[in-house]
Each structure stands twice: as structure tokens, then as C-alpha cells.
Amino acid sequence: MTSLKKKSLTGLIWDFVGKLGLQGVGFFVSIILARILLPEDFGLLAIITVFINLANVFLDFGFSTALVQRSKVTEEHYASVFFMNVIMGFFLGGLVFLAAPFVANFYEKEVLTDLIKVMSLSFVINSFGNVTRAYLRRAMNFKLMSITSLISAFISGFIAVFMAYNGFGIWSLVTQILISEILNNTLIYFLSKFRFKLVFSITAVKELWGFSSKIFLTGILDTIFINLDSLIIGKILNPVTLGYYYRSKSLENFSFRYTATTLSNILLPSLSSIKNEPIFYKTTVLKLFKLISFISFLACGLLLVGAHEIIVLLFSAKWEPSVVLFQIIIFGAFAPQIFNLFYNILLSKGLSGLYLKINIFNKVLFFANFGFLFYANLNSYLIGFVCAQILVFITGLIIISNKINFKNQLYFISIKNIAIYLISLAIVLTLKSCFYLQILLLDLIIFTTTFLGVFLAFYFLFMKNDFILIINEIKELLNIKKKNA
Known part of the structure; x- marks a missing residue:
């Protein structure tokens, strides 16, 4: 070295x-x-x-x-x-x-x-x-x-x-x-x-x-x-509502804040070093896309299902109005995590101009979304914010698929991930509404564990090869960590 x-x-x-x-x-x-x-x-x-x-x-x-x-x-x-x-x-x-x-x-x-x-x-x-x-x-x-x-x-x-x-x-x-x-x-x-x-x-x-x-x-x-x-x-609203929003954003930032920064520090030099090896580059990007997608959707689902218990247990019942705000924010939090990979792909290929165009499109969408604060309410603004994040993610997905000639691979992976994510959420949130015990810690353990089980079961059934690949990649990372310890 x-x-x-x-x-x-x-x-x-x-x-x-x-x-x-x-x-x-x-x-x-x-x-x-x-x-x-x-x-x-x-x-x-x-x-x-x-x-x-x-x-x-x-x-x-x-x-x-x-x-x-x-x-x-x-x-x-x-x-x-x-x-x-x-x-x-x-x-x-x-x-x-x-x-x-x-x-x-x-x-x-x-x-x-x-x-x-x-x-x-x-x-x-x-x-x-x-x-x-x-x-x-x-x-x-x-x-x-x-x-x-x-x-x-x-x-x-x-x-x-x-x-x-x-x-x-x-x-x-x-x-x-x-x-x-x-x-x-x-x-x-x-x-x-x-x-x-x-x-x-x-x-x-x-x-x-x-x-x-x-x-x-x-x-x-x-x-x-x-x-x-x-x-x-x-x-427009008041400092109390802003306080609830601030708490929701802070919790989301704590969950994902350094993921993008750390990945950028590692991915950009790594991808740049293999940009002239097209086959290896494409294989590496595909593996990273599968791994980051899996982790992002799983993390978002766990946080969304346990949102009420997490906020009340950590911050007390007076912060309960933050729960819905946090759930809306975290629902689409997978999008910027995966888009960060697209960002590094574009930069590693020297396509900073294209990234700038996407970034401008991103800013225009988010600025337009502020209209909801003036003419609707905070929940509407956050729903618009999540929709804008997902739209930018889809734009990045289309561009990367075309630039690296993935054909329909990334589309199919994304559709399967989103379907598993939404179906798992629907099942667990329905179960939670029917069998809620009102014992915060116990409810948190039961329903996050249930979501984990349902999500992994669907992944194994419908994305078995990807699931095995992800498990092997995680095992490899853990082995490297043990050797360096």
C-alpha cells in the first residue's frame, strides 16, 4: 500500500x-x-x-x-x-x-x-x-x-x-x-x-x-x-409545528445522514479507477445497485413501521405529532440513497454536466413544491417532497440505464424492490392496526421483526439470486473487517 x-x-x-x-x-x-x-x-x-x-x-x-x-x-x-x-x-x-x-x-x-x-x-x-x-x-x-x-x-x-x-x-x-x-x-x-x-x-x-x-x-x-x-x-405555520418538523427531519438525518457522504468518499475513487474496464465496471455498478437498494428499502420499512414507538420511546409522548411527518419523510427516503450511487456513476464517467442538469431539475421540482405550504398544509408539502424525490430517482434510473447500456435490468430490479417494499408495508401495517398491544417496546419489537421477516421472505421468493448475492457481499465485507481488526 x-x-x-x-x-x-x-x-x-x-x-x-x-x-x-x-x-x-x-x-x-x-x-x-x-x-x-x-x-x-x-x-x-x-x-x-x-x-x-x-x-x-x-x-x-x-x-x-x-x-x-x-x-x-x-x-x-x-x-x-x-x-x-x-x-x-x-x-x-x-x-x-x-x-x-x-x-x-x-x-x-x-x-x-x-x-x-x-x-x-x-x-x-x-x-x-x-x-x-x-x-x-x-x-x-x-x-x-x-x-x-x-x-x-x-x-x-x-x-x-x-x-x-x-x-x-x-x-x-x-x-x-x-x-x-x-x-x-x-x-x-x-x-x-x-x-x-x-x-x-x-x-x-x-x-x-x-x-x-x-x-x-x-x-x-x-x-x-x-x-x-x-x-x-x-x-406560515408556527414555531411549534416547525419544532415537530425539525424533530422528524433530525431523526431522518440521523438514520441516513452519513450514508451518502461515506458512500461518496468510497464509491467515487473506486468507480473512477475501473471506468476504463466496461464489463467489470458494469458488473460492479449492478452489484452496488442491488446492495444499496436492498439496504435502503429495508431500513425505510423498519423505520416507518416502528415510527410511533421510536419517537414516543425516545422523545416522550409530547412529540407524537411528529410521527406522521416522520412516516411521510421516511417513506421516500430510499430515493436519495440510491440516487447517490447514480451521482457517483456520472462523476466517475466525467459526466458532471449531465449531473448538473439533473440537479437543476431536482431544485426546480423542490422549489415548485413549496406552493403546498402556501395553499395546502405541511403534510401535503411533505407528500409532494417525497414524490419529487422519487421522480428525480426515476430520472436518474433512466439516464444511468441508457448511459451504461443496462437495457431493462435496473428497471426490473427497481420495480421488484418497490413492490416488495409496498406489499410488506401493507401487510405489516394492517396487522399492526388489528393487533396493536399498546405496549410500546413490545409493539416495536414485534412489528419491526414481522416486517423484517415478511420483507426477507418476499425477497427470497421473488429475488432469490439477488438475495444470495447480497448475503454473500455482506459476508465478504464482514470477513474483510475481521481481517483488518
């Missing part, structure tokens, strides 16, 4: 472990906080987060990514970006501070004024650490970033829980974010030992701007797209 390959693999493992650990800690803390705080508190946090995320895009202008991407970086590049970040940090912090009363008036929630003013400190705090994080990413030192993130998450989470128990409400959530950012940036600064001369060069900035400007523009579009739903729901 070459030094670069070993370094890349180590970095990938630490990146995944760090993200998984951070998500685990965050999820555990969120369970405790959700049982103490009110849905409205999380709705208010979602509103604050929207404006912070939108302003954060302007903090860095894509320069950190440009530092990582550029083949040769000097101290002038690091120092110049540092100065740009700090200046923008203070500017954005001041701007958000002054805008706080207007946001509060817009949502008719006076408490938002003080909350947003305090959260404006976030820009100043993060502006001092962006360059160091870029340096560590460039050096593929994900180990240090993972460790500092986990320490920060533990300490800030403990403080947030303590404050929530003592009646600080929404302020416990705001404090958690700020404490985590302060600790993370401080630890990274001292532990990285990365230092540079404090100089500023407009030439260095211009050299980075060509690449960073594209990242910046993409970041604006993605951030608006990701946060627009919370912005609209908070205004």
Missing part, C-alpha cells in the same frame, strides 16, 4: 468514525433535551439556524475549500484568507446583531431578538478557526478534527442538559452551540500547532478566488434550498 493510499484510507476511517461519534453524541443529547424542552424551543432554534446558516456562506466565500484544493499553498494564502475570514466574521456578526429585531418582528416572536443577538457571536468565533481546519483537511488530519469535535460535543452537551434541567429553556440550546464552537476552535488552534505569518496579499486572494467563487455560489444555492422549508414553515 502506497503512503498516499494509506494516508487517504486512514483519513477516511477517522472522518467516518468522527462523524459517526459526533452524530451519536449529538443524538443522545438531543433525546435528553427533547424530553425536557418544548417543541416550540426547537422550532425557535430552527428559525435561528436558518439565518445563521445563510449568513455563514458569506463568512468564508469558499476560500477554505480553495486552500484544500490548490496544489501549492503558501503562508500568504493562509494568512490572507484568515484576515478575510476575521473581517467578514465581525461584519456578519454585526449585521445579524442589528437585524435581530426585524427577524423577531417578521416571526412575531420577541424572544428571537435576544437569541439572534447572542448567536451572532458564532460568526466571530468560527472566523478564527476556518483556516486551521482547512490546513488539517489538506493534511488529511481528520483524527485531530474528530477528537476535538467529540470533546466539544461532550462538554457542550453536558452543559446544555444541565441548563435545560434548571429551566433555561431555549437558552440551553443556544449555549450548547456557542460552547461547542468556542471549545472546538480553541482546541484545534492549540493542538494543531499550525501557525503562519500575519500578512495580507490581494494577489493571493485573487489566485484563490477563481475556484472559491464557484464553491461560494454553489453554497448559496444549496444553503437556501436546504433551509427554505424551515424559513417558510416558521412563518
Whole structure:
């Protein structure tokens, strides 16, 4: 194994472990906080987060990514970006501070004024650490970033829980974010030992701007797209409803958030390395499609069947209105997981232009779907959202089938998977409505196990060869893991 390959693999493992650990800690803390705080508190946090995320895009202008991407970086590049970040940090912090009363008036929630003013400190705090994080990413030192993130998450989470128990409400959530950012940036600064001369060069900035400007523009579009739903729901409906929506999305993110990221990190270089071997490439893509489809449909079914019990057991009965929202979201969550494979196929083949067109089509569909929030209700919006996800998945399926000449193979596999998924859900949900025991933990075990049995039985009956292939692939992965342990 070459030094670069070993370094890349180590970095990938630490990146995944760090993200998984951070998500685990965050999820555990969120369970405790959700049982103490009110849905409205999380709705208010979602509103604050929207404006912070939108302003954060302007903090860095894509320069950190440009530092990582550029083949040769000097101290002038690091120092110049540092100065740009700090200046923008203070500017954005001041701007958000002054805008706080207007946001509060817009949502008719006076408490938002003080909350947003305090959260404006976030820009100043993060502006001092962006360059160091870029340096560590460039050096593929994900180990240090993972460790500092986990320490920060533990300490800030403990403080947030303590404050929530003592009646600080929404302020416990705001404090958690700020404490985590302060600790993370401080630890990274001292532990990285990365230092540079404090100089500023407009030439260095211009050299980075060509690449960073594209990242910046993409970041604006993605951030608006990701946060627009919370912005609209908070205004048209209310913070309580937004809190229920926020909880549903958070649970879905916890279930699938790092699947796509990890797969992208592994699939893109793997597929790119065999793109000139058409037969092997096609066979590999087919195996991956079968494996990812199987896991995605099975996971979605288990979560949908156990949604009520999972939410009430974890977060308490006050979050019960989130159940239907979560079930709608999770029903179509298989689509983006499988589409992520299509995304990597297109990039590995150098078809970034085609991916961009699909992405634009994707954004147009989702923006059009916001009409349901204005003229219908949240459930209608989520149903439209799921339909849009599935339509984008079908579009990707057609394009990939044509580009790699799969003929009808992917169509038949998808139709069988969807049929098994829907029939299994229909059977188990019917059984659940007839034989529900109202003992949460027991119901969760019985009906998720029943779905697992029904789903696997149908798979074995109607997709036997694929089922055996998937089992063998999973066994092979487990054997590799044991050998590396």
C-alpha cells in the first residue's frame, strides 16, 4: 500500500468514525433535551439556524475549500484568507446583531431578538478557526478534527442538559452551540500547532478566488434550498409545528445522514479507477445497485413501521405529532440513497454536466413544491417532497440505464424492490392496526421483526439470486473487517 493510499484510507476511517461519534453524541443529547424542552424551543432554534446558516456562506466565500484544493499553498494564502475570514466574521456578526429585531418582528416572536443577538457571536468565533481546519483537511488530519469535535460535543452537551434541567429553556440550546464552537476552535488552534505569518496579499486572494467563487455560489444555492422549508414553515405555520418538523427531519438525518457522504468518499475513487474496464465496471455498478437498494428499502420499512414507538420511546409522548411527518419523510427516503450511487456513476464517467442538469431539475421540482405550504398544509408539502424525490430517482434510473447500456435490468430490479417494499408495508401495517398491544417496546419489537421477516421472505421468493448475492457481499465485507481488526 502506497503512503498516499494509506494516508487517504486512514483519513477516511477517522472522518467516518468522527462523524459517526459526533452524530451519536449529538443524538443522545438531543433525546435528553427533547424530553425536557418544548417543541416550540426547537422550532425557535430552527428559525435561528436558518439565518445563521445563510449568513455563514458569506463568512468564508469558499476560500477554505480553495486552500484544500490548490496544489501549492503558501503562508500568504493562509494568512490572507484568515484576515478575510476575521473581517467578514465581525461584519456578519454585526449585521445579524442589528437585524435581530426585524427577524423577531417578521416571526412575531420577541424572544428571537435576544437569541439572534447572542448567536451572532458564532460568526466571530468560527472566523478564527476556518483556516486551521482547512490546513488539517489538506493534511488529511481528520483524527485531530474528530477528537476535538467529540470533546466539544461532550462538554457542550453536558452543559446544555444541565441548563435545560434548571429551566433555561431555549437558552440551553443556544449555549450548547456557542460552547461547542468556542471549545472546538480553541482546541484545534492549540493542538494543531499550525501557525503562519500575519500578512495580507490581494494577489493571493485573487489566485484563490477563481475556484472559491464557484464553491461560494454553489453554497448559496444549496444553503437556501436546504433551509427554505424551515424559513417558510416558521412563518406560515408556527414555531411549534416547525419544532415537530425539525424533530422528524433530525431523526431522518440521523438514520441516513452519513450514508451518502461515506458512500461518496468510497464509491467515487473506486468507480473512477475501473471506468476504463466496461464489463467489470458494469458488473460492479449492478452489484452496488442491488446492495444499496436492498439496504435502503429495508431500513425505510423498519423505520416507518416502528415510527410511533421510536419517537414516543425516545422523545416522550409530547412529540407524537411528529410521527406522521416522520412516516411521510421516511417513506421516500430510499430515493436519495440510491440516487447517490447514480451521482457517483456520472462523476466517475466525467459526466458532471449531465449531473448538473439533473440537479437543476431536482431544485426546480423542490422549489415548485413549496406552493403546498402556501395553499395546502405541511403534510401535503411533505407528500409532494417525497414524490419529487422519487421522480428525480426515476430520472436518474433512466439516464444511468441508457448511459451504461443496462437495457431493462435496473428497471426490473427497481420495480421488484418497490413492490416488495409496498406489499410488506401493507401487510405489516394492517396487522399492526388489528393487533396493536399498546405496549410500546413490545409493539416495536414485534412489528419491526414481522416486517423484517415478511420483507426477507418476499425477497427470497421473488429475488432469490439477488438475495444470495447480497448475503454473500455482506459476508465478504464482514470477513474483510475481521481481517483488518
